[in-house]
Amino acid sequence: MTEPHLTESREGPLRRASLSRHTRETKIEGNLLIEGTGQARVSTGMPFFDHLLDQVCRHGLLDLTLQAEGDLEVDWHHTVEDTGLLLGSLLDTALGDRAGINRFGFFYAPLDEALARVVIDLSGRPFLVYDLPAERGERVRDFDIDLLEDFFQALTQKGRFTMHLHLLSGRNTHHKAEAVFKAFARALRIACARDPRQTGVPSTKGSL
Numbered sequence: 470m471t472e473p474h475l476t477e478s479r480e481g482p483l484r485r486a487s488l489s490r491h492t493r494e495t496k497i498e499g500n501l502l503i504e505g506t507g508q509a510r511v512s513t514g515m516p517f518f519d520h521l522l523d524q525v526c527r528h529g530l531l532d533l534t535l536q537a538e539g540d541l542e543v544d545w546h547h548t549v550e551d552t553g554l555l556l557g558s559l560l561d562t563a564l565g566d567r568a569g570i571n572r573f574g575f576f577y578a579p580l581d582e583a584l585a586r587v588v589i590d591l592s593g594r595p596f597l598v599y600d601l602p603a604e605r606g607e608r609v610r611d612f613d614i615d616l617l618e619d620f621f622q623a624l625t626q627k628g629r630f631t632m633h634l635h636l637l638s639g640r641n642t643h644h645k646a647e648a649v650f651k652a653f654a655r656a657l658r659i660a661c662a663r664d665p666r667q668t669g670v671p672s673t674k675g676s677l
Contacts, residue, residue, distance in 0.1 A: 481569070481663065486562035490555045494547040495539040501559040503661055505532030513537040513548055517612040517643075521650045522552075528578075529654035533559075546616060553620040557627030564661065567591055572671040574660030578652035583639030585648040587656040590631040593677035597625045598633040601649055609643050617646060621653075629677075630660075 484503040490496075509526035511519050511533060526533050535556070539548030564570070575588040599618050607614045625632050634653065639645035670677055 484563040484565065484661075486559045488555060488558050488562060490551055490558075492551065494543075495537060495551040497535065497537040497539075497548075497551055497555045499533065499535040499555050499559050501556070501563050502532040503560075503563050505530055508532045510534045513552060514539065514541050515545060515548070515612055517609045517646075518545075518549060518552075518616075521617075521646060522556075524647060524650040525654045525657075527654070528651050529658045531654075531658075545613065546619060549616045550619045550623045553623030554627045557624040557629075560624075560628045564591065566670060567593070567677040568670045569663045569665075569667050570671060571660055571662050571664050571667075572677070574656040574658065574662075576652045576655035576659065577637075578648050578655060580644045580648040580651065581641070583641065583644035583648040584637040585639075585645075585652040586633075586635045586637055587649070587652040588633040589653075589656045589660045591629075591660050591677065592631050592672075593629045594631055595626045595629055596631040597622050598635075600635045601645065602636060603642070603645075607642055609646065614642055614646060617649070632656075 485501060487500045489498040507527040507530050509523045511522045513519055537548055537552055541548060570591060572591050577584065577586050599621060603614045621634060634649060636645055636649060
């Protein structure tokens with residue numbers, strides 16, 4: 470993570486957030502820095518999910534510390550969904566009023582035979598179009614790929630943004646999921662980036 474005494478980047482104040490979410494099912498704590506270098510310290514108890522979140526940091530150049538404890542003995546759904554809720558809240562808090570950002574971002578990411586496209590609008594309006602075809606019960610080791618839709622739904626809800634996510638091709642389940650997360654990371658990186666010509670909020674409404 471970036472040293473705590475740093476408060477500004479060349480473009481302006483650093484955008485960061487620290488939040489926690491505690492319920493009867495999960496306990497999650499996280500710290501996010503948008504102007505990061507891709508450092509991830511993530512532990513959810515689900516190794517493949519940790520791997521996917523690491524992709525978001527590495528390719529989105531976000532610094533993220535996230536510790537999640539959940540009732541994995543019951544099901545993994547609670548922890549995956551609540552991680553999405555907390556990460557979305559971290560992103561929304563760190564972005565603040567969203568003044569000066571690009572707002573829109575899109576990216577195509579291939580991983581061998583898999584190709585994913587993600588388009589993001591940091592509009593303040595939660596909406597998810599999710600198209601990652603998967604067979605019922607499709608897994609990477611013991612991680613159910615079906616849970617990824619719940620993660621992204623929670624993320625867009627609390628992050629207050631619109632996202633269109635499409636897997637355009639793919640055979641290997643690991644490749645399909647990783648391509649999606651890499652495309653998401655790079656699209657988010659573009660959308661969050663500051664444009665020096667954009668002095669206010671990028672909306673005719675005056676707010677996002």
